Amino acid sequence: xxxxxxxxxxxxxxxxxxxxxxxxxxxxxxxxxxxxxxxxxxxxxxxxxxxxxxxxxxxxxxxxxxxxxxxxxxxxxxxxxxxxxxxxxxxxxxxxxxxxxxxxxxxxxxxxxxxxxxxxxxxxxxxxxxxxxxxxxxxxxxxxxxxxxxxxxxxxxxxxxxxxxxxxxxxxxxxxxxxxxxxxxxxxxxxxxxxxxxxxxxxxxxxxxxxxxxxxxxxxxxxxxxxxxxxxxxxxxxxxxxxxxxxxxxxxxxxxxxxxxxxxxxxxxxxxxxxxxxxxxxxxxxxxxxxxxxxxxxxxxxxxxxxxxxxxxxxxxxxxxxxxxxxxxxxxxxxxxxxxxxxxxxxxxxxx
Ligand code: 9MR
Numbered sequence: 311x312x313x314x315x316x317x318x319x320x321x322x323x324x325x326x327x328x329x330x331x332x333x334x335x336x337x338x339x340x341x342x343x344x345x346x347x348x349x350x351x352x353x354x355x356x357x358x359x360x361x362x363x364x365x366x367x368x369x370x371x372x373x374x375x376x377x378x379x380x381x382x383x384x385x386x387x388x389x390x391x392x393x394x395x396x397x398x399x400x401x402x403x404x405x406x407x408x409x410x411x412x413x414x415x416x417x418x419x420x421x422x423x424x425x426x427x428x429x430x431x432x433x434x435x436x437x438x439x440x441x442x443x444x445x446x447x448x449x450x451x452x453x454x455x456x457x458x459x460x461x462x463x464x465x466x467x468x469x470x471x472x473x474x475x476x477x478x479x480x481x482x483x484x485x486x487x488x489x490x491x492x493x494x495x496x497x498x499x500x501x502x503x504x505x506x507x508x509x510x511x512x513x514x515x516x517x518x519x520x521x522x523x524x525x526x527x528x529x530x531x532x533x534x535x536x537x538x539x540x541x542x543x544x545x546x547x548x549x550x551x552x553x554x555x556x557x558x559x560x561x562x563x564x565x566x567x568x569x570x571x572x573x574x575x576x577x578x579x580x581x582x583x584x585x586x587x588x589x590x591x592x593x594x595x596x597x598x599x600x601x602x603x604x605x606x607x608x609x610x611x612x613x614x615x616x617x618x619x620x621x622x623x624x625x626x627x628x629x630x631x632x633x634x635x636x637x638x639x640x641x642x643x644x645x646x647x648x649x650x651x652x653x654x655x656x657x658x659x660x661x662x
Contacts, residue, residue: 341369341656341659341660342659342660343609343610343611343612343613343658343659343660344369344370344407344612344613344659345367345368345369345370345612345613345614345615345655345659346368346369346370346371346372346406346407346409346612346613346614346615347364347367347368347370347371347372347614347615347616347617347618348371348372348373348374348411348574348614348615348616348617349364349371349372349373349374349376349397349400350374350375350617350622351373351375351376351393351396351397353621353622354396354397354400355396357621359646360618360619360621360622360646361400362646363618363619363642363646364400364404364406364618365404365406367618367641367642367652368406368618369405369406369407370401370406370407370408370409370612370614371397371400371401371406371407371408371409372408372409372410372411372573372614373393373394373397373408373411374411374616374617374624375393375418376393376394376396376397377393377394377410377411377412377443378411378412378415378418379415379418379419379420379423379439380418380419380420381393381418382394382443383420383422383423383439384420385420385422386422389442389443389446391446394408394410394446394447398447398450398451402450407451407452407453408447408450408451409451409452409453409454409455409573409612409614410443410444410447410451410453410454410455411454411455411458411504411573412454412455412456412457412458412504413439413440413443413444413454413455413456413457413488413492414436414440414456414457414458414460414474414476414484414488415457415458415459415474416459416472416473416474416475417459419475423435423475424475426475426479427479428479429479429480429481431479432475432476432479432480432484433480433487436476436480436484436487436488436491437487437491440456440488440491440492440495441491441494441495444491444492444495444496444499445495445496447496448495448496449496449498451496451499452498452499452500453499453500453501453502453538453571453611453612454492454496454499454500454501454502455502455503455504455540455573456488456489456492456501456502456503456536457485457488457489457503457504458504458505459472459504459505459506460472460485460503460505460522460525461505461508461518461521461522461525462521464514464517465517465518465520465521466517470521470524470525471521471525476488485503485525485529486528486529486532486534489501489529489534489535489536490534490535492535493535500537500538500569500611501535501536501537501538502536502537502538502539502540502571502573503522503525503526503536503538503539503540504539504540504542504573504574505518505522505539505540505541505542506542506543506544506574507544508522508541508556508559509541509543509545509551509552509556509600510545510546510549510550510551510552511549511550511551511552511555512549512552515552515555516552516555519555519559522539523559523562523563526539526563526566526568527566530566530567530568536568537568537569538568538569538570538571538611539563539568539569539570539571540570540571540572540573540574541570541571541572541573541575541600541604541610542572542573542574542575542616543572543573543574543575543576543597543600544574544575544576544578544616545575545576545577545578545596545597545600546577546578546580546581547577547578547579547580547581547582547589547592547593547596548581548582549596550599551596551599551600551603552603553599553602553603554603556600556603556604556607557603557604557606557607558607559607560603560604560606560607560608561607561608563608564607564608569608569610569611570604570608570610570611571610571611571612571613571614572600572601572604572610572612572613572614573612573614574614574615574616575597575600575613575614575615575616576615576616576617576623576625576639576640577592577593577596577597577639577651578625578629578637578639579592579593579625579629579631579637579638579639580629580630580631580632580637584631584633584635586638589638590638590649590650590651591650593638593639593649593650593651594649594650594651594653594654597651597654597655598654601613601654601658602658605658610658613655613658613659615640615641615651615655616639616640617639617640618640618641618642619640619642619643619644619646620636620637620638620639620640620642620643620644621644621646623637623639623640625637625639641655
């Protein structure tokens with residue numbers, strides 16, 4: 311029984327001081343693998359029930375947008391850590407850890423970065439950003455998504471990397487540079503390459519796994535400090551998980567001494583049945599398949615969903631349902647009630 315009644319929502323979140331929630335989850339058995347959620351900075355301030363849910367269920371949090379370039383780098387000379395610091399304060403005051411997301415991504419870049427031209431300038435900008443941002447949280451953030459979504463949408467032959475400012479200016483060595491800079495800034499941190507659409511049955515998914523393996527192998531051959539692959543896990547409800555493909559991918563990583571974790575799990579329910587129970591069961595089934603396939607080869611170091619409640623999810627930005635009913639991609643519903651997906655997570659993080 312969760313002691314949620316203890317948790318009152320009268321916190322002055324904006325003043326980073328009073329973020330501690332009562333230990334609502336003290337009665338629940340501990341997890342063997344930490345569970346976490348992406349967090350929206352505005353909802354953290356405005357919605358006491360959201361804070362309660364995070365404190366109640368999570369051992370990890372990660373800012374959904376608060377550490378991306380478009381938030382942290384309003385201009386070339388400025389770093390703005392307001393959002394990152396706010397979430398870290400909440401995490402630390404509630405006995406959680408914060409992951410970092412993300413240092414290098416083709417998206418969410420401020421306009422001024424389009425003036426970065428040439429290998430030297432790009433290397434300098436990449437170094438300054440990674441050293442400063444990882445340095446800001448040195449010793450306090452145990453895991454960083456160093457590179458997000460490096461793989462081409464539909465990789466073919468030598469065309470296997472997604473174009474971005476860094477690839478254009480520095481060539482594929484930008485990936486190695488980013489990992490090396492992050493390790494210099496905080497040698498103890500888990501350094502992650504994070505990717506989507508690597509879980510399902512189909513040629514494109516398989517090609518994407520193989521391209522990612524190629525990148526990781528290349529980094530390992532060069533002795534670069536990469537520690538884990540992040541399965542984002544934005545699953546599409548209508549797609550079957552490639553259980554064998556996922557297990558053998560994770561086994562190949564393990565053989566290279568590279569861990570895995572699940573970083574952005576949710577299930578896109580655009581094409582799933584209207585009936586909520588049926589829909590929730592398909593969602594729980596897909597996630598079970600993914601987590602089983604991963605765990606069969608190597609237990610993930612963490613499992614995070616991309617939000618905790620259907621109240622705050624990116625999914626309707628692109629995947630609203632034709633029947634007009636709200637999306638249900640996450641472990642708690644809009645009223646913070648537990649859905650079958652949360653039970654699956656409890657099972658795979660070994661909370662029983
Ligand atoms: O969920 C995030 C959304 O609120 C932002 O607008 C968007 C752009 O910053 O990023 C979304 O998060 C993405 C994550 O950073 C990387 N993987 C895909 C996620 C969903 O689009």
